[in-house]
Amino acid sequence: MDEHGNKDRSLVSKVMDGLVAGIVENRYGVILPPQDVLSREFDVSRTVMREALSMLLARHMLDVRPKIGTRIRPMRDWRMIDEDVVSWRFRAKPDKTFLRDVLEFRALIEPAACAQAAARAGAVEIAGIRDAFDALRETQPGEAGHQSADELLHARILAASGNQFFQQMAAIIRGALTLVNPILNRREGGWQDVVRAHARIVDAIERRQPQEAEAASIAMIAYTADELKRAFAPEPVEQR
Known part of the structure; x- marks a missing residue:
């Protein structure tokens, strides 16, 4: 220049x-x-x-x-996180370090957001969370609207937390879901496990149980971490 x-x-x-x-x-x-x-x-x-x-x-x-x-x-x-930059970063081929960092970020943000949603969300917000979950449950991986329903569910939980910083983390969470969902869905029965994990979170939010919502979110992220470790584990060496 x-x-x-x-x-x-x-x-x-x-x-x-x-x-x-x-x-x-x-x-x-x-x-x-x-x-x-x-x-x-x-x-x-x-x-x-x-x-x-x-x-x-x-x-x-x-x-x-x-x-x-x-x-x-x-x-x-105000946009504290630049959504374009986040989107561009998630386009790159993921590596183990990036996946680790994504999971660590989710573990910091999502359990707290779920707990706060259970404590703070209004009736309309909770109904919106339930609607997004129902849309997610009624679609299968690969079907039209499936990924957007998952992203909407997480975005509505972040919004219902009432925390303006959490709300602006939606771009990173969307990118994380785009990255990990194809990996989770590879294993037989993996999608059903994901649905059950989300159901526990939504049920706890509806019953206004912050601790249960937080624990369910922690469990879901731990499950995701285990699946990613399995997916990226080195292939066993065949013994001759």
């Missing part, structure tokens, strides 16, 4: 930092001033300001609405 391009990028970063400082300090209220006003405030071109605003838009910090302007979104909506 040439010197001019580096200068523009540095300016964009400085403007972003200044805009965020103004937002968190509540200097702008709910609606940002027009771009030309902001450009004069930061003493930059409208091109630089437009790029800085677009970067904040991409992070779900702003929302542009006709006849209203650029609205500042609630902080709970």
Whole structure:
């Protein structure tokens, strides 16, 4: 990149930092001033300001609405995890270390989310979790809608936890499910085991039993870990 391009990028970063400082300090209220006003405030071109605003838009910090302007979104909506980067990482062929890291991440997040969902979820959220589980149970691996039903179930549990950080981990959980489900489904009876594991979690959430929901989630992840170890175990050497 040439010197001019580096200068523009540095300016964009400085403007972003200044805009965020103004937002968190509540200097702008709910609606940002027009771009030309902001450009004069930061003493930059409208091109630089437009790029800085677009970067904040991409992070779900702003929302542009006709006849209203650029609205500042609630902080709970801000994207702390970049979903595109997560998606790209899961496209790569998995290795043992990556699978280990994925399972360790799930073990940190999902049991706690299940427990909090059991304690905090409203009736509508619990009904949504049950609907997603029913859709999952009624499909078979490889059928249309199967993977999306599984992802929806986990996403709804994360949302029902009420924890905004957990909610934004949905992209990583979706990637993990895409990665491990084909491995789990290879073994005969593997899919039935997965359904039973999910059923225990959903039942505990419906009965508002946080400890049971957490334990069921831990057991499901442990089962997944065992299956992955089996799948990646070296082939036994034949004795001659």
